[in-house]
Amino acid sequence: MQQDRGQLGRSVRGRRCVVTGGFGFIGSNMVHRLAGLGATVRVIDALIPSHGGDRRNLEGLDVELCVARIGDDAVADVVADADVIFNLAGQVSHTASMIDPVFDLEINALDHARFLETVRRMSPGARIVHASTRQVYGRVATLPADELTAASPVDVNGVAKLAGEQLHMVYAHAHGIAATSLRLSNVYGPRQRLTSGELGFLPVFIRRALLGETIEIFGDGSQERDCLHVDDVVDALLAATADAAIGRVYNVGNRHAHSLSEIATLLVKAVGSDVPIEYVGWPGDHHRIDIGSFKTDSSRIASELGWISSIDIAVGIKQTVAFYEENPWYLSST
């Protein structure tokens, strides 16, 4: 993971970059990378409890901070002279979106409409890269799913994220905003809040492996996912600043898919102790929003922007486990 990534997209050295959701999982990894590449970084984050943002993710970094929702007027000054905006703010919990649909739509769709209006007013020439999700696809008939597959989300989070993504495309095509959106697969790696049960299976599996607690797999464990290490995602976000990406949507997934059983087994191996893996039935109504296996076709971003996933899941999981062993506070709920 020490490759030369300097050639991805336009250079950010000396550029004014804004990262929304910058205290969060993907956002903070982005900020670390940008700082390392010599960019000037400003962070916008609402620090909404349970959304994954934590000030400690950016400790020791010299970045400007603005604690606000991206839909707030307060962010206007922050984006005013931005060169590149990585728009990663969002609510990512399926469960929370089904409990409070309106709030999810507010955060993932309306706030992005407000933010795009702010960008249009304050920095219409800025490059903007938005983080969408493969969840917009929902249950699809044919895998792997490419970008021409009709989106059919199975939860409110998928509906709201798709609306947020499409707003970026409308602003690109109708208003000339230089926007791109990436549909990210399941992402794992350092700086993810591991204490929530609501952020998908990966943080749950990682936490349980690290704590030596039984890893429970819903179903028979054969469901596949093309999980991405967050460093690969940061590469993709940088690659997406290329001019060729303006007004485009890209899938971003791992070239290789793995079953939930395989992933759990790799985690158990990485922690080096005998953590049991148990196969259990779907709790309550969860099977209704299960999509079975999913695999992303990421050939568009490969051919147009030259990005392909580079981190093997066994290597990535080992590095991730090592990170959390060195930073155990991610495992505690305070």
Add this chain to the structure above:
Amino acid sequence: MQQDRGQLGRSVRGRRCVVTGGFGFIGSNMVHRLAGLGATVRVIDALIPSHGGDRRNLEGLDVELCVARIGDDAVADVVADADVIFNLAGQVSHTASMIDPVFDLEINALDHARFLETVRRMSPGARIVHASTRQVYGRVATLPADELTAASPVDVNGVAKLAGEQLHMVYAHAHGIAATSLRLSNVYGPRQRLTSGELGFLPVFIRRALLGETIEIFGDGSQERDCLHVDDVVDALLAATADAAIGRVYNVGNRHAHSLSEIATLLVKAVGSDVPIEYVGWPGDHHRIDIGSFKTDSSRIASELGWISSIDIAVGIKQTVAFYEENPWYLSST
């Protein structure tokens, strides 16, 4: 247009039906039909100025009225014991959606999330049919567009309407609500507000033809649309109450597409006077959201629900012009 339509979907005779947006164009035609079929009808309409709803559309009908947005708590009692809900409330102006994106998302997406929560709480067994739009497709690579075509809306209205539609599908699949959504093509016919320039080309053409004013066509007039008479739409909404339609999305368009030039010519012929037709350039930025020709593939609803368009555009336009000649108040702005 006096065919026997009694066999479409489940019978509504004696059923408690709710029509949201019932004072509006499609809504009021739905209410007239339901009343004629012997249903009990309740109307929910916010009567938002400029949205097309008008109390006069339902004059003389014996229906219960609730003036409220569908997201308001006030509608809970109205839907409490509903058998069938035709959820037709919405904001349909592309232009307005680009001027106030947040309001369009509020009306077409968030209010529907709130409404679906109300239905889930108050009448979880009700049948619900939602009006979506072919605008969700935007600019597509291959025509005609079927339901497996990836939606790529070109304006905020398309984004918001798609979110509203997908929320109905999420509630169907995750919560067991008996919802269906129809992606309607351009609709024309009686009881449409003709005084706005924001509701697509059809009401503008119809108004100008009736007033003897020059019909202006943006571009060369070769763009095709598969326009639907509102009576065909009402048929489709009734057909969509069939059990086979639960949890499904259907395209609803005319079997035959016609160019804007042909449609304008038919209108001129129908009014029987020498209304000039003029071809002009796209005003301002409008070309950015023009989608060229569009044709819907409606074979899914034909094969699954037995609906096909039945009203030839020449016949439909003649009937429509006759309606407005008998009801000239639709042409005045008060």
